Amino acid sequence: MEWLTIGDLAIRSGVATSALRFYETKGLIRSERTDGNQRRYLRATLRRVALIRAGQELGLSLAELADALETLPHDRTPxxxxxxxxxxxxxxxxxxxxxxxxxxxxxxxxxxxxxxxxxxxxxxxxxxxxxxxxxxxxxxxxxxxxxxxxxx
Amino acid sequence: MEWLTIGDLAIRSGVATSALRFYETKGLIRSERTDGNQRRYLRATLRRVALIRAGQELGLSLAELADALETLPHDRTPxxxxxxxxxxxxxxxxxxxxxxxxxxxxxxxxxxxxxxxxxxxxxxxxxxxxxxxxxxxxxxxxxxxxxxxxxx
DNA sequence: TCTTGACTTCAAGTTAACTTGAAGTTGTAG
DNA sequence: CTACAACTTCAAGTTAACTTGAAGTCAAGA
Incomplete structure (x- = not known):
């Protein structure tokens, strides 16, 4: 499993697919696309999503998290x-x-x-x-x- | 000042009149009406509003506060x-x-x-x-x- | 009495963080 | 190659706690 589908990511992160798409519109996560236009995620995204949920636990808004995560790489472990x-x-x-x-x-x-x-x-x-x-x-x-x- | 107008209450409580009307629709506070249909509040309402704001500080929702305040008198000091x-x-x-x-x-x-x-x-x-x-x-x-x- | 700021109601808008649904497309197991 | 679960986009709905605006009425001082 080199790439994760949105469903894979949803299951492994515990976050609904709709939320993942929503995060993407907010610039919190990124995805590549297949020829057929379906999203494919790097495994590093899983960690990024975990970070988002953790941040939310602390009471951070998605906007604040977008800021905080901006400085972190999308493609590898921080x-x-x-x-x-x-x-x-x-x-x-x-x-x-x-x-x-x-x-x-x-x-x-x-x-x-x-x-x-x-x-x-x-x-x-x-x-x-x-x-x-x-x-x-x-x-x-x-x-x-x-x-x-x-x-x- | 036996009765407070909604403006009086707003100034003294620091809560906007629109919020006070909103609280009333939620059953958190009560008002009497003049012949001309304007709201008049008992001074005890001021304390009730203070309680509402305090409760919100603690993270209570208005629904929870409605419950909590239900047992308190509208017309006098608790x-x-x-x-x-x-x-x-x-x-x-x-x-x-x-x-x-x-x-x-x-x-x-x-x-x-x-x-x-x-x-x-x-x-x-x-x-x-x-x-x-x-x-x-x-x-x-x-x-x-x-x-x-x-x-x- | 007149003026005007303060009030009335009701509907619609706001923000965050998503969810739901519709209508159509893709990927893959059999 | 076919079926069908999984995906796509886009628009609209959801909840909390209000705010804003429109259109009209009231109250009190000069």
């Missing part, structure tokens, strides 16, 4: 350097995601601990009340109302 | 018991999310550490290669091919 760079980036991303969630949990725990039912002092609820922190950060497009508020 | 139940559930959810990410990070770290460029022994890549673990777990709908594989 070098140790390639792989290290990628995994370092991904690890950092995971680290900050974890830190974010832990912060959120701590805030929630504080809320329980302090019994602040008024929610006024809960950090976790503050980002929600724009009026309580006018001008301190980005604002939503509120629509329908109060132009001068939006402009602050 | 009781200490209400709040404790909610925050306990949410905390547990956060805990497992954090645990998941940490597991993922550890796997990634192992990958870096072991230099397993072949990716064969990396736990993080295994869920992606269905053929390497036939019959051990749930499978995707692969489409286009190999019926007997799907049936296994």
């Amino acid at each position: 070098t140790k350097t390639d792989w290290k760079r990628l995994s370092r980036t991904w690890r950092q991303r995971l680290d900050s995601q974890i830190a974010e969630l832990i912060a959120l949990r701590d805030e929630l725990t504080d809320c329980i601990g302090c019994g602040c039912l008024s929610l006024k002092s809960c950090a976790i609820f503050n980002p929600g009340d724009a009026a309580s922190s006018l001008g301190t950060g980005p604002r939503y497009l509120l629509g329908d109302t109060s132009e001068e508020f939006v402009k602050t | 009781t200490k018991t209400d709040w404790k139940r909610l925050s306990r559930t949410w905390r547990q959810r956060l805990d497992s999310q954090i645990a998941e990410l940490i597991a993922l990070r550890d796997e990634l770290t192992d990958c870096i550490g072991c230099g397993c460029l072949s990716l064969k022994s990396c736990a993080i890549f295994n869920p992606g290669d269905a053929a390497s673990s036939l019959g051990t777990g749930p499978r995707y709908l692969l489409g286009d091919t190999s019926e007997e594989f799907v049936k296994t």
Whole structure:
């Protein structure tokens, strides 16, 4: 099995053929064509697809993955350097995601601990009340109302 | 300001009016109407919206939030018991999310550490290669091919 | 009373990541 | 060489969570 058909790749990667075609339109993977216009994939593509799924697990969008994979070769195993760079980036991303969630949990725990039912002092609820922190950060497009508020 | 208009609520909650109307169609919040058919909200709704945004931060869908908020009163501050139940559930959810990410990070770290460029022994890549673990777990709908594989 | 910003509804558009279906073509086992 | 599973493209559908726009109504200050 020098070349993989789209069906082979689907089975071995666990990704539906429709998804593989979709990835191709997004430039994430590549294929050669037979005389009859059917796709044939290099075995290296299997690894590439695995990388895509792994990246998705980490919460990366296909657009971000397209960027990340751009620097990797389509036709052979990535070098140790390639792989290290990628995994370092991904690890950092995971680290900050974890830190974010832990912060959120701590805030929630504080809320329980302090019994602040008024929610006024809960950090976790503050980002929600724009009026309580006018001008301190980005604002939503509120629509329908109060132009001068939006402009602050 | 006994009653809030939708514009008031939007400004004070930081949520667009279109989103507030949308939440109403989903049963997340309620409103009374003036003689002229305009929405008027109880101040308690402001807290409810804050809860919705907080819940979204935790990764809850609006459908899940609708469930969670169903048990809370629309017309007054939730009781200490209400709040404790909610925050306990949410905390547990956060805990497992954090645990998941940490597991993922550890796997990634192992990958870096072991230099397993072949990716064969990396736990993080295994869920992606269905053929390497036939019959051990749930499978995707692969489409286009190999019926007997799907049936296994 | 008039003006006008704030509101109303309803339909359609948006984005991501695919899936589904239709209609037609290819590749290969028998 | 024939049958038929596997493939092809393209358009449209799916879900979540909204946003945008059109066309019309309400409310409140001057």
